[in-house]
Amino acid sequence: MCWLMTVMAAVLATIAQIKKPERRLSTLIFMYWGAALMWSVDGIFSVMEGEGFLDLSMNDALLGLLVVVCGLAAFAVLNQWKNKQKSIVNA
Amino acid sequence: MACFLVSAAEAVVVTAVKKAVEKKEIELKAERPEIANEIEEHSISFSQKLGWLMKMLWGGAFLLLIEHMWHGEVVPWPPFLTAMASAEETASMLHEMATVGVAMALLVTLAWVVMLVVSNVMERRALVKEGR
Numbered sequence: 001m002c003w004l005m006t007v008m009a010a011v012l013a014t015i016a017q018i019k020k021p022e023r024r025l026s027t028l029i030f031m032y033w034g035a036a037l038m039w040s041v042d043g044i045f046s047v048m049e050g051e052g053f054l055d056l057s058m059n060d061a062l063l064g065l066l067v068v069v070c071g072l073a074a075f076a077v078l079n080q081w082k083n084k085q086k087s088i089v090n091a
Numbered sequence: 092m093a094c095f096l097v098s099a100a101e102a103v104v105v106t107a108v109k110k111a112v113e114k115k116e117i118e119l120k121a122e123r124p125e126i127a128n129e130i131e132e133h134s135i136s137f138s139q140k141l142g143w144l145m146k147m148l149w150g151g152a153f154l155l156l157i158e159h160m161w162h163g164e165v166v167p168w169p170p171f172l173t174a175m176a177s178a179e180e181t182a183s184m185l186h187e188m189a190t191v192g193v194a195m196a197l198l199v200t201l202a203w204v205v206m207l208v209v210s211n212v213m214e215r216r217a218l219v220k221e222g223r
Contacts, residue, residue, distance in 0.1 A: 031150025038195040
C-alpha cells in the first residue's frame with residue numbers, strides 16, 4: 001500500500017505540474033518518483049524471497065499516508081527556505 | 092535495514108558534482124556570455140539535469156528513512172541503526188545494502204539516464220524545428 005500510495009502521489013503531482021507549469025512542483029515530483037522507484041526494487045527483492053510485491057495491510061496504508069504527508073511537509077519547508085534565500089539575495 | 096544509505100551516499104556525491112558543474116557554468120557565463128546565453132536559450136543546463144537526479148536520490152532516501160523509522164530500524168539515539176546491535180545483524184544489514192541498496196541507486200540513476208536521453212532528443216528536435 002505504501003508503494004501504491006507513493007506512486008499515486010507521484011502521478012497526481014506530475015499531472016498537477018503538467019496542467020499548470022507555473023506551480024513548480026518538480027522537487028515534490030522527483031521526491032515521490034525516487035521513493036517509488038526505490039520501493040519497486042524492495043518489492044522485487046521481496047518477490048524473489050517468496051513474499052508478495054504489495055503489502056495490503058492497514059499498517060502499510062498508514063505508513064503510505066505518513067510518507068505522502070512527510071513528502072509534502074519536506075517540500076513546504078524547502079520552498080520556504082528557497083523563498084527566504086531569494087529574498088536575501090534580492091535585498 | 093539501511094538500504095537507503097546507499098542512495099544517500101550517491102546523493103552526497105551528486106550534490107558535490109552539481110556544485111562543481113554550476114561553478115563552471117557561472118565561469119563560462121562570465122567569460123563567454125554570448126556562448127553561454129546561446130546554450131541556455133536552447134537547452135537545459137547540465138547542472139539542472141543533475142538536480143533531477145539529486146532530488147530523486149535525496150527525496151527517495153528521506154522517504155525511505157521515514158519508512159525505516161516506522162519499522163523501528165532507525166532510532167534517534169546512537170548507533171541509530173538497530174541492526175548494529177549485534178555482529179550477525181550488522182552483517183545482514185551490509186548484505187542488504189550491497190544488494191537492495193545498490194540496486195535502488197542503480198535503478199534511480201538508470202531512470203535519470205533515460206530522462207537525459209529524452210530531454211536531449213527533445214532539445215535537438217526543437218533546434219531542427221527552428222531550422223538551426
